[in-house]
Amino acid sequence: MYAEERHQAIAELVASRGRVAVTELASHFDVTTETVRRDLSQLERLKLLRRVHGGAVSMRSVTMLEAQLSDRDQAQAGEKERIARAAATLLPEGGCTLLLDAGSTTIRLAGQLPPTEQWTVITHAVPIAALLAPLPHVEVHLLPGRVRTATQAAVGHATVEAVRHLRADLAFVGTNGISVRHGLSTPDPEEAATKSAIVASAQRVVALTDASKVGQERTVRFAELEDVDVLVTDSGIEPADLKAFEAAGVEVLTA
Known part of the structure; x- marks a missing residue:
């Protein structure tokens, strides 16, 4: 042939x-x-x-492979609410500087920021910035870039360069897929570049994903498992997957 x-x-x-x-x-x-x-x-x-x-x-x-944000928001809504509440328990007392990735679960987490503390939030997600901007206990920094329709998040060279000059105490990132072999991944290269920069700019990284994305591998990897400190997911995760992540050095918190 x-x-x-x-x-x-x-x-x-x-x-x-x-x-x-x-x-x-x-x-x-x-x-x-x-x-x-x-x-x-x-x-x-x-x-x-x-x-x-x-x-x-x-x-x-x-x-x-990549649904619109409004569609993703409706999928596994109950699990995402529980994941957001569980992730909020990882927020330090006294407030800190947070990098919040775009996503249907991270926006739920944004709504969980305790009003008794002062927070500096850096995000490329327009819905998160809109949610937090009116709140007196949150100082919001919206990153520059082209806003994608699918995720309502800024991406591109300007976004990545802005993130690279920052240092945050804690980053919360979403993902379209996560596996031991392929790490954390997403379909869009520009989205992946922004997520990768967010991961690299935080002292501590927490990944938020419902169990339906565990074992999924999307086109572009933006982080290895070793780049993640904590994975927050729901109780639907398979015991074998949980053990595999823990063996890879990731702390797993189930909601």
Whole structure:
């Protein structure tokens, strides 16, 4: 089989299945995994698929990986409320400087900031800034950048550069997927770059995610597990996953 024929066959296979693994393709076409990776890179440049960790997904699948913020807010709403309340117990007495990532769970956490303390909140999320700006016990700093419709959060070079010049006591980040193998990940590269900068700019990092995202691997990794101090999730997490995260050095708090 010529390379062009293999490329067409791979593209058709990914389109029909939605996702395929490198090892599966190598076995199917009797070529090396290195050859498959080169094939996938060429097909990605042609926008026929999107490479992900260990394989590729169809472009249709990629567009479905990231729901709008309003849709995500309704999904697992009860779990997210409990996660936010549990995360609030990690807030230090006396207040501090917080970096708050965009997301349906982090906005719930923002509403949990005790009014008896003074807080400095740095965020790229427009809804979080709008929620906190009127409150006298919170000093809000909204980061610059282009606001994405899907997340209502600022992203881009200006956002990343602004975060890199900051140092916060505590960061709360959301994620579209988390696994021992792939770490924390999200579909959008610009969103990932901002999240990565947030993680790097905090002395302590807390990840907030409901159990449905555990084991999920999205296109772009923005943090390794070792970058996270605490994972706050709900009681739906599988015992095996909980043990795996703890073995990787992450403290897990279940709500």
